Amino acid sequence: MIDHLSIGVSDLAKSKKFYEAALKPLGYQVKFEMDHGVCFGSDDGDLWIIKSEPSKIHLAFRAEERAIVDQFYQAAMAADGVDNGAPGLRPQYHENYYGAFVFDPDGYNVEAVCRKES
Template identity: 55%
Template sequence: MIDHIGIVASDFAASRQFYDAALAPLGFKRVFEITKEQTGGYAGSGYGRDSKPFFWLGSEGTLSSGLHVAFRAESRADVDAFYAAAMNAGGRDNGGPGLRPYYHPTYYGAFVLDPDGINVEAVCHTPE
């Protein structure tokens, strides 16, 4: 369905630190870098697994309000670890780890706001 998605950051270095920490418990890391010298102005960090980035953080562009990005977690413990790492990396609480049965009975998620106020979620759909 979706191959990849990209967002921009008002402070690229701070947002990279946030996503490095917040996505690590989910098994995602920076797997690709594009420099301003390569593109003529845009710097980007691609996050994913196995050298395939699916989430891009960029240095240029206009921030969007109301943006929401959800990352799939393998377990509820991974959701909890994401939340803790994101909060320790400067995220702001937007809904701590827990069941959201109004989505479906086993929907377990956590929500944080990144340095630019983007609503970032980790979600596990399996029962535990």
């Protein structure tokens, strides 16, 4: 299951205005903001817009346990993935955010994340 999706945007303020209006009828609202991006959330998942070159994709897959995040990372690395962040807590995103990041063969940032406590 996909936890969230990030897309690159060239003008963060302009894109925020657009997505805030366009996604409101779908139940999304601004959930979290950082200098480099905005997260729109709903009961179905999150969409991040990130200040970067358009067309960069980040896929995050939900894991039910932290051990599954570890297994994802090990399997991805064994399949010629490139490290982009070993498994670990990332409390800057959420107090229980445990994730691992790898680049796939095309350079896409792929993640597994568990938000459950331990």
